[in-house]
Amino acid sequence: MDYKVLITWLIPLLPLSGWLLWGLFGKYFKGYSGYFASLFVAASFILSVILFIIVSYSHGFTSTLYPWIHAANFKVGISAVIDRLSVVMLVMVTGVSTIVHVYSIGYMKGDKGFSRYFSFLNLFVFSMIMLVISNNLLLLYVFWEAVGFCSYILIGFWYEKKSASDAGKKAFIVNRVGDVGFAIGIFLLFATTGTLNYEAVFKMIPMIPVFTTTVIALLLFVGAIGKSAQLPLHIWLPDAMEGPTPVSALIHAATMVTAGIYMIARFHIIFSYSPVASEVVLTIGTLSAFFAAFIALTQFDIKRIIAYSTISQLGYMFMAVGIGSYTAGIFHLISHAIFKGLLFLTAGSVMHALAGELDLRKMGGLYSKMKVTAITFIVGALALSGIPPFSGFFSKDAILADTYNKGFYFAWVIGELAAFMTAFYIFRLIFLAFFGKSNLDSKVHAHESSKMMTIPLIIMASLAVIVGFLGVPPFNTSIFYNFLHVDFKNAYNFSPFVENAPWYLLSLVSVLAGLSGIFAAYLLYIRKVVMPEWLKSAFKPIYALSYNKLYVDEIYDFLIIKPLFVLFNFLWKIVDVSVIDGAVNGVASSFAFFSVKVKKIQNGMLMSYILTLSIGVAALLFYYFIR
């Protein structure tokens, strides 16, 4: 076997074997399963880096491990496409996974589901890797579902807790809504092109009518909305924070939720040939970026703030892929994976120190007690706010500059506004949690977390500083752009790039938006120029709108859940009780009636059985005779 192929398949198979090992023999490994699991994923990471180097010095390839379905012209294999896009994703996924695994050893120490946790985590890594490298839509769909399933079991990891298992169910059900659209999109694509292989599909796309392409693209995008928690279907992500925090960092910030962006980038040909679908993507992305940031302004749950921030940042990525700047979208995906993973991990560290406390109002003054956590958190927050030289500045600026230069001024304005709010809410969190006077519960003894947890934080924080320099503006001459753009050269260029404004001016606006957000938070929460309570009462309707998360849950409750309850009540009380139960009971009682009659035949006498048997034989012979 070719060594490239060997490496390609070892990357997913290592976590898969890890899943089987810890899942089946977890109890024999005791506390060591965490170390072994981390080792397996780390090996995957190293192999990914090797593959990355191979691909960047040569060209991509596809390899088929096993022909899965082979029926006439329909061929689907367990096969991988290795190109620059997938190796970048691979390195990101395995890298963040490795760090989260190591962090989890400290975080989950002493939990009775320790081995179970790591086996699920390994299963997730396997599914995510397969999702990234699969080269046909069927395989993609299988692992699209598999990561959703892993997310479900990991959100509900502490299944004794009602809220956790409910959150898991919610995530699963909301994802179903999106996945139905995704599945129909795949069916339609198959019906149109007759194949599921990426290459073959992409060759056909320019030839099929634009309307069909648009419908397919929109249906696929519905799947992306569900998986990436965009506006109408975002409600599962904040609740998903019930799971262990490293899971939030890995699945609900860095990897699984970005699958939607990866999918659109992978299918850039479909989306770029349908400008309408792309505009829908842009609209949804912009709205999500704005409104999620708006909701995050007033929340008090530290993890939920970061979750809404994730939705908002994913919105930015959808903006990028919606205007055809796929490279910028992926770049923001990578940098976001790092700094958002970092924010979640630090939030986990805070939680760990405060014995599970998540309410901002019960924190404060933590800076002096846990310096490493506080500093790494501030690094992540600066990256999120888009302050140079942190990675978020480069990636977000790349997106916003492209938006402006491609002529989507309105989206650009909203994006800048969202950037301002982003900076505000994340620094509001910092000022409330780490500075000011302590509102801690007197029983809680805040302390710095163990080395097992702080070292990953430091690694992530330094990465959050370094990675940004891959995309030094102007973005379309940067290293990252030159590396990845090769994969997107076939995209239909529906919105040409015109340099409407020099890059430094646009960057300046972004930085100013971020800085003014930080400054506003500083004035409000440290200097207390204006009391937040006064603002709250002055803008009561807006505050309420934000605090209640735009009432989306309530709207769903009213529009979907209540009518369903009425319907099901009707079905239960009327249809079920009288019709179905009646039918079942009627059948049962009629059987009871007839069986009393028929019972007499079964008298237990062997002779009568034989007699009946021979009558049957005679009758059969008679049938042959007259035939």
Added chain:
Amino acid sequence: MNDYLIVASAIFCIGALGVLTRKNLIIIFMSLELMFNAANLGFVAVSDYLHLINGDIFVIFVMVVAAAEAAVALGIAIAFFREKGTIDIDKANELKY
């Protein structure tokens, strides 16, 4: 060949008659053996007529099965006798409900 088949079917029906009318387990068993032999005779006659050998081979297998069946059936007869004190088939009336 038709003559052989008619003789075979006659023996078969006599065996069936024995199975249906008699109550002694041993005699029922012997009637069953009669039916086996009738079938065997049919096999051999047809295979002779069609110039084949398969029927003859099959007869050997039927004999094997008959031997096995004899061993088990007589074992059952003994067990049945020990249980009920008789081998009247009408006493075997527990196979119900």
Added chain:
Amino acid sequence: MEILFYVFSFIAIFSALMVVTMRNPLTSALYLILCFFAIAGFYIILNMQFLAVMQILVYAGAIMVLVVLVIMLLNLSDIKSFKSNLHQVFIGILISVIMFAEIFFYISKGIQKKPVGIFTHALIKKIGNTQIIGEFLFTKYIFPFEIASILLFVAIIGAYLFAKKKF
């Protein structure tokens, strides 16, 4: 040959009737042996001497000895004859007669199929029926043959279990 056939058919049918009508199981068993000999005679007429020998060895020799042994073991001659009720006898006769009638009419319609095999009387005589059967049994039918041996083994165990003092 014709004469022999009729003699054997008469013996076979008569003794078969005797088997099912005799009151004493021992008498029935003896008539059954007679019947088996008649059927062995048929096999000889049909050029299957090997089968005839097997018939006598296995049926008349082994199985019937077993039956007689069991009859003696259970000491059945003492037990009063099992009285069949008339109702049952009537239905039994009816069904048997109907069955026989059906088979009879079916056979007498005639069988149109022509011989398909190569084993004519002459060939069987030339090679010898034992050799032909042996060749087939140990080449083409070796798998069923082995299965049959397993069946016999299972039967031994089964018989032992049934006849054991306690289940």
